[in-house]
């Protein structure tokens with residue numbers, strides 16, 4: 409064999425082995441796959457084409473010239489998932505802890521640029537100790553080059569980040585600017601500074617898991633959208649997530665074949681409890697509307713008083729935002745507003761129609777919420793809906809009270825079709841609170857204040873605790889039988905399929921961040 413070819417083959421084998429056998433074994437012992445194994449399982453078989461396998465770093469400080477590893481700690485390239493093109497990078501923790509050098513960053517930037525030019529998603533499999541310490545400002549600059557591309561790509565192509573090991577320092581900011589983050593339980597961490605630095609600076613003792621593990625970010629910070637029990641589960645979730653999303657902002661959502669059948673769903677008929685204060689699970693409403701088993705929930709464990717996720721309706725992807733009566737009665741607060749707003753904006757970026765299921769008693773009152781900025785955070789959700797130009801449909805299942813009625817995709821802020829179940833109550837507030845305010849003097853001077861309050865409550869309830877006033881005004885397009893909801897929605901979204909709406913010309917809006 410030609411000497412050069414022989415050398416190339418040998419180098420290729422070395423590169424495929426990454427940082428050597430010992431390190432690979434260590435990786436497996438931690439319950440982690442190697443970068444190449446991850447690519448193997450994630451991409452369609454045989455579809456991966458590597459770019460930049462023979463790249464090496466250019467550093468010569470701290471003896472780095474003696475430590476040359478082909479590929480420089482990241483495997484980059486393209487392949488397909490479910491037959492659709494994706495660009496991908498997988499950091500290799502067995503090489504300098506997956507740390508980001510100047511050339512490592514250049515490889516990632518190269519595939520990000522290709523993805524933008526060709527309109528396909530970028531997936532990052534992150535497993536990195538952050539900026540390569542031996543390279544100083546060269547690695548910091550490399551991060552900034554990636555951040556810049558994350559932002560330029562935002563809203564143009566979907567960006568998904570899987571966290572499959574420790575991600576420290578700069579390694580967390582790129583995922584934070586992508587559309588979705590998925591963390592693997594017990595083997596992945598995200599923090600700006602690790603437990604040792606925390607201890608030095610604040611004297612606080614905290615484990616890596618508690619500081620930035622998957623559970624922490626799924627429940628406390630909301631930094632991760634999804635968690636996975638292991639790496640294969642993570643890979644499965646990435647594949648599933650992609651199946652709902654178009655390749656870029658110019659494309660329509662992927663569609664599965666669908667044949668109309670009996671679309672009535674009798675299980676929705678008695679789902680709303682007689683007592684308006686009794687909770688029910690909005691996921692059951694979702695299950696009775698969407699194609700069987702198609703609901704894919706996002707941010708499941710964070711801000712549980714709002715449910716968001718993707719589903720299919722008659723084969724076509726939709727995004728769902730629903731108040732959740734079983735958590736804080738479905739009230740809107742700081743976190744649920746942020747969660748809803750982020751999801752609405754993603755769907756709007758990528759032409760995914762929105763379905764809103766509304767049962768909301770209002771915004772959560774109190775000093776805690778006011779001081780955390782419920783005004784500006786609630787405004788995020790309001791802003792996101794007002795701005796969205798995808799097909800938008802609302803179903804009010806029960807309460808639509810106060811400002812929350814306006815916020816939750818009301819007709820007034822641009823929703824296309826607004827339905828209500830007969831159980832809907834559309835009013836400024838609940839009957840008791842309303843009666844106590846507007847009949848205060850009358851009730852105080854009554855012989856039997858409690859009896860008069862009850863009577864006034866009944867009157868208010870009869871007047872407003874129904875959808876018909878709103879329907880008379882056209883704010884509700886139709887009051888529908890719950891069991892007919894799926895059929896109505898299939899028809900409504902089909903009717904809206906070619907919706908075109910343009911926003912006024914501007915650089916970008918100024919969402920209250």
Ligand code: HXC
Pocket residue numbers: 503504505506507508536537538539540541542548551574575576577578579581602
């Ligand atoms: C160079 C690194 C490295 C880094 C790890 N390694 N991080 N090499 N630069 N940033 C190397 C280690 O020297 C070691 O090499 C190998 O990777 C494995 O690391 P371990 O520490 O043995 O692994 P583990 O115990 O699993 O701990 C992983 C870790 C820890 C939690 C990531 O390594 C760590 O804290 N690293 C530093 C994190 C950090 O502070 N990064 C810089 C952030 S500043 P050998 O040869 O011994 O196997 C930053 C600025 C960007 O990122 C800001 C942009 C906004």
